[in-house]
Structure formats: structure tokens, C-alpha cells
Amino acid sequence: MGRGSSDGRLTVEDSVSVVLCIPSSSTYVCLCKSQSAAMPSELECAMESLIKVFHRYADKEGDSNTLSRGELKDLMSTELSGFLASQKDPATVDRIMKDLDANADGQVDFEEFVSLVVGLSIACEKCYQMHLKKQQSKK
Numbered sequence: 001m002g003r004g005s006s007d008g009r010l011t012v013e014d015s016v017s018v019v020l021c022i023p024s025s026s027t028y029v030c031l032c033k034s035q036s037a038a039m040p041s042e043l044e045c046a047m048e049s050l051i052k053v054f055h056r057y058a059d060k061e062g063d064s065n066t067l068s069r070g071e072l073k074d075l076m077s078t079e080l081s082g083f084l085a086s087q088k089d090p091a092t093v094d095r096i097m098k099d100l101d102a103n104a105d106g107q108v109d110f111e112e113f114v115s116l117v118v119g120l121s122i123a124c125e126k127c128y129q130m131h132l133k134k135q136q137s138k139k
């Protein structure tokens with residue numbers, strides 16, 4: 001049937017191959033704050049949430065712009081408990097940390113963190129598609 005792996009388990013392996021087309025950080029503007037008159041869109045708010053969640057954990061210890069291994073573990077077990085299977089396994093945290101840490105400085109910066117979110121989003125979108133197909137075939 002060519003369904004691929006449909007056991008619902010997500011890994012970040014895919015995220016490594018994702019090419020991020022993001023401009024340098026200096027060009028970022030906080031849309032929700034700079035456009036006070038207009039209501040931010042759903043996507044704009046999702047982006048702002050990403051930034052807020054990242055900093056909620058990154059600010060806990062050491063460099064406030066990067067996630068240490070402990071901060072990443074906290075973030076995953078709190079914010080990604082539903083999406084990321086076996087995130088409580090310390091080996092999984094280590095593996096994800098290693099996968100994400102593109103510049104190998106032992107910290108996960110925002111750009112590296114985003115690649116996790118992108119990888120998971122792509123995996124989830126595939127699950128969503130399969131879910132839709134299943135629903136359609138039932139009818």
C-alpha cells in the first residue's frame with residue numbers, strides 16, 4: 001500500500017535535512033507588537049508563541065538565548081509531551097540534542113530549535129494527511 005511508517009512515532013531525523021529559508025535574525029520584527037492596530041493572524045501568533053516558549057525555557061539557566069540540555073529536556077517534556085514519543089527517555093533527549101546542535105556548541109539556539117519544530121510539524125502534517133485519508137475511506 002506504500003503507507004510508509006505509520007506507527008505514529010516521530011523522530012527528528014527528518015528535521016536535519018530541512019533547509020530553513022529564514023533571514024538573519026536582525027531582520028526579524030515582532031509583528032504582534034509593531035502592528036498594534038491590526039489583529040495578528042493565527043500564523044503570526046503561532047510564530048510569536050514559538051519565540052515566547054523558546055525564551056521561557058532558554059532564560060532558566062546560563063545563556064538566555066540558548067537551551068542547555070536540561071532546558072531542552074524541560075521544554076520537550078512540558079511542551080511536546082503529546083507529540084514526541086519517548087521524550088522521557090534520557091537517550092532520546094541526548095540524541096535529539098545532538099541532532100539539533102548543528103554548530104556543536106552544546107547549546108540549542110533558536111534557529112536550531114526551530115528545525116525541531118519544523119521537523120515535527122512536517123511529520124505531524126503527514127499524520128494529518130493519513131488521518132484525512134482514513135476518514136474519507138470510511139465514508
Ligand SMILES: [Ca+2]
Nearest residue numbers: 058061063066
Ligand atoms: Ca539557557
Ligand SMILES: [Ca+2]
Nearest residue numbers: 101103105107
Ligand atoms: Ca548549537
